[in-house]
Amino acid sequence: QVQLVESGGGLVQAGGSLRLSCAASGSFLSITGWYRQAPGKQRELVASIASGTGTNYADSAKGRFTISRDTAKNTVYLQMNSLNSEDTGVYYCNTRSHLNSRLTYWGQGTQVIVSS
Numbered sequence: 001q002v003q004l005v006e007s008g009g010g011l012v013q014a015g016g017s018l019r020l021s022c023a024a025s026g027s028f029l030s031i032t033g034w035y036r037q038a039p040g041k042q043r044e045l046v047a048s049i050a051s052g053t054g055t056n057y058a059d060s061a062k063g064r065f066t067i068s069r070d071t072a073k074n075t076v077y078l079q080m081n082s083l084n085s086e087d088t089g090v091y092y093c094n095t096r097s098h099l100n101s102r103l104t105y106w107g108q109g110t111q112v113i114v115s116s
Contacts, residue, residue: 002026002105004093009110012083016114020078022093022107027074029105030098034067034078037109038089046091047078050098060086085116 003025012018020034033048033056047067048056055067066079080087090109097103 002029002095004095004105004107006091006093006107006110009091009112011113011115014084014114014116016083017079017081018083018112020080020091020093020110020112022076022078024074024076024095028069028076029095029103032069032076032093032095034076035092035094036087036089036112037092038086041089043092049076080112083112083114085114088112088114 005023006020008018008020010018030051031048034046035043036046037043044058046058046061047065049067049069057065064080064082067076069076076093090111092109093107095105
Protein backbone atom coordinates (compact mmCIF):
# COMPACT_ATOMS: atom_id res chain seq x y z
CA GLN A 1 0.00 0.00 0.00
CA VAL A 2 3.05 2.26 -0.23
CA GLN A 3 3.84 3.62 -3.67
CA LEU A 4 7.36 4.86 -4.38
CA VAL A 5 8.39 7.01 -7.31
CA GLU A 6 12.05 7.68 -8.05
CA SER A 7 13.32 10.61 -10.06
CA GLY A 8 16.47 12.60 -10.66
CA GLY A 9 18.49 10.18 -12.72
CA GLY A 10 20.20 11.10 -15.93
CA LEU A 11 23.46 11.38 -17.78
CA VAL A 12 26.35 13.01 -15.96
CA GLN A 13 30.08 13.28 -16.55
CA ALA A 14 32.55 11.66 -14.19
CA GLY A 15 33.19 13.88 -11.20
CA GLY A 16 29.72 15.38 -11.35
CA SER A 17 26.77 15.13 -8.99
CA LEU A 18 23.16 14.02 -9.02
CA ARG A 19 20.40 14.02 -6.44
CA LEU A 20 17.90 11.19 -6.62
CA SER A 21 14.47 11.52 -5.06
CA CYS A 22 12.12 8.86 -3.77
CA ALA A 23 8.65 10.23 -3.14
CA ALA A 24 6.20 8.11 -1.20
CA SER A 25 2.45 7.90 -1.47
CA GLY A 26 1.77 6.67 2.01
CA SER A 27 4.27 6.37 4.83
CA PHE A 28 7.82 5.12 4.66
CA LEU A 29 8.34 2.02 6.76
CA SER A 30 11.13 1.22 9.20
CA ILE A 31 13.99 1.16 6.70
CA THR A 32 14.26 2.90 3.36
CA GLY A 33 17.14 2.23 1.03
CA TRP A 34 18.57 2.94 -2.38
CA TYR A 35 19.71 -0.02 -4.45
CA ARG A 36 21.70 -0.06 -7.67
CA GLN A 37 21.55 -2.61 -10.43
CA ALA A 38 24.46 -2.25 -12.80
CA PRO A 39 24.44 -3.94 -16.21
CA GLY A 40 25.06 -7.66 -15.80
CA LYS A 41 25.18 -7.46 -12.01
CA GLN A 42 22.88 -8.19 -9.10
CA ARG A 43 20.95 -5.47 -7.36
CA GLU A 44 22.93 -4.21 -4.39
CA LEU A 45 22.31 -1.88 -1.49
CA VAL A 46 23.91 1.53 -1.85
CA ALA A 47 22.56 3.37 1.17
CA SER A 48 19.78 3.07 3.72
CA ILE A 49 18.15 5.16 6.40
CA ALA A 50 16.22 3.89 9.40
CA SER A 51 13.14 5.33 11.06
CA GLY A 52 15.37 7.40 13.30
CA THR A 53 18.37 9.10 11.78
CA GLY A 54 20.68 6.12 11.42
CA THR A 55 22.24 5.66 8.01
CA ASN A 56 24.22 2.92 6.35
CA TYR A 57 26.36 3.00 3.21
CA ALA A 58 28.06 0.55 0.96
CA ASP A 59 31.83 0.92 1.08
CA SER A 60 31.82 2.26 -2.46
CA ALA A 61 29.42 5.03 -1.44
CA LYS A 62 30.98 6.17 1.82
CA GLY A 63 32.31 9.69 1.65
CA ARG A 64 30.59 10.40 -1.66
CA PHE A 65 26.89 9.66 -1.20
CA THR A 66 24.45 10.96 1.40
CA ILE A 67 21.00 9.57 2.09
CA SER A 68 18.51 11.87 3.79
CA ARG A 69 14.82 12.26 4.48
CA ASP A 70 12.53 15.27 4.27
CA THR A 71 9.52 14.38 6.37
CA ALA A 72 7.52 17.43 5.28
CA LYS A 73 7.82 16.39 1.63
CA ASN A 74 7.58 12.66 2.41
CA THR A 75 10.68 12.12 0.29
CA VAL A 76 13.99 10.32 0.69
CA TYR A 77 16.98 11.60 -1.23
CA LEU A 78 20.29 10.22 -2.35
CA GLN A 79 22.87 12.91 -2.97
CA MET A 80 25.63 11.50 -5.14
CA ASN A 81 28.90 13.38 -5.55
CA SER A 82 32.17 12.58 -7.28
CA LEU A 83 30.43 10.16 -9.58
CA ASN A 84 32.42 7.67 -11.59
CA SER A 85 31.56 5.13 -14.26
CA GLU A 86 31.12 2.37 -11.67
CA ASP A 87 28.11 4.25 -10.31
CA THR A 88 26.22 3.63 -13.54
CA GLY A 89 23.04 1.62 -13.18
CA VAL A 90 19.36 1.72 -12.42
CA TYR A 91 18.68 3.00 -8.92
CA TYR A 92 15.68 1.66 -7.03
CA CYS A 93 14.08 2.93 -3.86
CA ASN A 94 12.81 0.39 -1.35
CA THR A 95 11.02 0.68 1.96
CA ARG A 96 10.28 -2.20 4.27
CA SER A 97 9.09 -3.08 7.72
CA HIS A 98 11.73 -4.26 10.13
CA LEU A 99 9.17 -6.33 12.05
CA ASN A 100 7.10 -7.74 9.17
CA SER A 101 9.05 -9.12 6.21
CA ARG A 102 5.89 -9.24 4.09
CA LEU A 103 5.78 -5.45 4.01
CA THR A 104 8.30 -4.37 1.41
CA TYR A 105 7.81 -2.00 -1.51
CA TRP A 106 9.86 -1.00 -4.54
CA GLY A 107 9.80 1.93 -6.91
CA GLN A 108 10.15 1.67 -10.67
CA GLY A 109 13.76 2.80 -10.76
CA THR A 110 15.63 5.72 -12.26
CA GLN A 111 18.62 5.34 -14.55
CA VAL A 112 21.99 6.91 -13.85
CA ILE A 113 24.68 6.94 -16.52
CA VAL A 114 28.11 8.32 -15.72
CA SER A 115 30.28 9.00 -18.73
CA SER A 116 34.05 9.09 -18.64
